[in-house]
Amino acid sequence: MPDPRSYFVKTFGCQMNVYDSERMAELLEAEGHTQAASAEDADIVVLNTCHIRERASEKVYSEIGRLKHRDGPKPIVAVAGCVAQAEGAEIVRRAPAVDVVVGPQAYHRLPDLIARAKERPVETDLPTLEKFEALGKRRKAAPSSFLTIQEGCDKFCTYCVVPYTRGAEVSRPAAAILEEARRLAGEGAREIVLLGQNVNAYRHDRTDFAALIAEVAAIEGVARIRYTTSHPADMTDALIDAHRTIDKLMPYLHLPVQSGSNRVLKAMNRSHTAETYLAIIEKLRAARADMAISGDFIVGFPGETEAEFEDTLAIIRAAHYAQAYSFKYSARPGTPAADMDGQIDEDVKSDRLHRLQALVQEQQLAFNRAALGRTMPILLERPGKRDGQLIGKSPWLQSVYVDAGSTHIGDIVTVEIEGAFANSLAGRIAFAEAA
Ligand code: SAH
Ligand code: SF4
Ligand code: F3S
Numbered sequence: 001m002p003d004p005r006s007y008f009v010k011t012f013g014c015q016m017n018v019y020d021s022e023r024m025a026e027l028l029e030a031e032g033h034t035q036a037a038s039a040e041d042a043d044i045v046v047l048n049t050c051h052i053r054e055r056a057s058e059k060v061y062s063e064i065g066r067l068k069h070r071d072g073p074k075p076i077v078a079v080a081g082c083v084a085q086a087e088g089a090e091i092v093r094r095a096p097a098v099d100v101v102v103g104p105q106a107y108h109r110l111p112d113l114i115a116r117a118k119e120r121p122v123e124t125d126l127p128t129l130e131k132f133e134a135l136g137k138r139r140k141a142a143p144s145s146f147l148t149i150q151e152g153c154d155k156f157c158t159y160c161v162v163p164y165t166r167g168a169e170v171s172r173p174a175a176a177i178l179e180e181a182r183r184l185a186g187e188g189a190r191e192i193v194l195l196g197q198n199v200n201a202y203r204h205d206r207t208d209f210a211a212l213i214a215e216v217a218a219i220e221g222v223a224r225i226r227y228t229t230s231h232p233a234d235m236t237d238a239l240i241d242a243h244r245t246i247d248k249l250m251p252y253l254h255l256p257v258q259s260g261s262n263r264v265l266k267a268m269n270r271s272h273t274a275e276t277y278l279a280i281i282e283k284l285r286a287a288r289a290d291m292a293i294s295g296d297f298i299v300g301f302p303g304e305t306e307a308e309f310e311d312t313l314a315i316i317r318a319a320h321y322a323q324a325y326s327f328k329y330s331a332r333p334g335t336p337a338a339d340m341d342g343q344i345d346e347d348v349k350s351d352r353l354h355r356l357q358a359l360v361q362e363q364q365l366a367f368n369r370a371a372l373g374r375t376m377p378i379l380l381e382r383p384g385k386r387d388g389q390l391i392g393k394s395p396w397l398q399s400v401y402v403d404a405g406s407t408h409i410g411d412i413v414t415v416e417i418e419g420a421f422a423n424s425l426a427g428r429i430a431f432a433e434a435a
Helices: 015-030 054-068 082-087 089-094 107-115 174-186 209-217 237-245 262-267 274-287 306-319 346-369
Strands: 006-011 044-049 076-081 100-102 144-148 191-195 224-228 252-254 292-299 323-328 375-383 389-393 399-403 412-420 425-431
Touching: 006 015, 015 044, 015 076, 015 107, 015 144, 015 191, 044 054, 044 082, 054 076, 054 082, 076 082, 076 107, 082 089, 082 100, 089 100, 100 107, 144 174, 174 191, 174 209, 191 209, 209 224, 209 237, 237 274, 262 306, 274 306, 292 306, 292 346, 306 346, 323 346, 346 412, 375 399, 399 412
Parallel strands: 006 044, 044 076, 076 100, 144 191, 191 224, 252 292, 292 323, 399 425
Antiparallel strands: 375 389, 375 412, 389 399, 412 425
8 A cells, every 4th residue: 555645636628537537536545545625735636638629738737837836745746638648748748747647548557657656657558448447446426427338439520639539439348337327326326427428329249328228227226317428320219219218318418510511510520411410309309309409519610601600500590409518619639620721710710609609598598498487306416605505407407506495415306497597597496305
């Protein structure tokens, strides 16, 4: 056992990084280290980083700068995640404060790398699924817990770094996933969020994604199931049908389209068109009428014309989103789109982003307003800012603020919605048990 020290894991990027950070914390605790309140007072600081857009990957260097100028003894700094994978040894050259670099598929070796921090080791292998076998003791599970079932991506959208930072698409064996889901349920999870960069491409031996969901739904204690992120190409009829037949599967789907222009979609190497995408949404809503859809959009992809951007506004109007995330195209080194002609001015990108976000905001508000006066089951997940206030989630992933009364985090309660805003709802607990 090494000397017990305090650690802090700071997470950037997507839910898969959140999951990985939890796993790294467990590995460090298995070594006898204890969690510090913040990066400022930890002996070991792990920065779990994201490389998806330029601004995301720059954050790691400003964070390292902050740590370097911290008072007191210098911490051991480990850079993990997708920037670690993409930049590798370049990080130790550029940032003298960094002691360890570990990629997103190799973090099960973190304790050993920290023990060898003096050598400034760089570990960016992409071993298949090895990290999942090295789980430390599970900490208490959150009411809504992430569970990564699939890693990597084979889709190679021309703007995206993920296939390079996370490696090829691999699915975990169903038995290991189910065991982990049972363990999470045993530790208090009521909702399981199945994660993967292309979660709906999940397949292991004869288990496809729809079959896996059915097996997770059979676990006692699991009341809700979600999954993210899905690719339109893998939205099979069996999966759409699961939304009709499996009550525990929540009526909300994050289904990124990126653009409404078929020319741009083709240049992005997305395999769907605006029409096939909208047809999937129609099928989903036929399977389950109250299905809420969210999406991701990129504005200002190389060569995007004003008319093509307007096609994106048109698909948003046609899809009626409950939520959407939108980004200015960011050229990423090593991706095909970074070298394409017709890179768009920042001003034009900003203007398009504002227009798109204004439309999305309208849709989000309309979606939330439709909840006014209704009662719905809410999973209470965390404390609110005010004393006695809790924040929970509706089946449609809306955040709902309530006064807790005698109810607790982890309860599913019936709430009458009394307030609707662009990003949240407020309500009153009508029954302490969900109807
Ligand atoms: N696997 C998921 C999500 C990948 S990353 C999917 O295929 O949808 C999350 C989002 O970041 C993407 O959906 C996309 O909208 C955005 N994104 C990815 N690369 C980007 C880039 N180079 N510039 C701007 N946004 C990007
Ligand atoms: Fe990136 Fe496309 Fe893969 Fe999503 S599907 S992770 S956007 S390459
Ligand atoms: Fe970012 Fe890597 Fe996730 S680049 S979005 S942390 S897979």
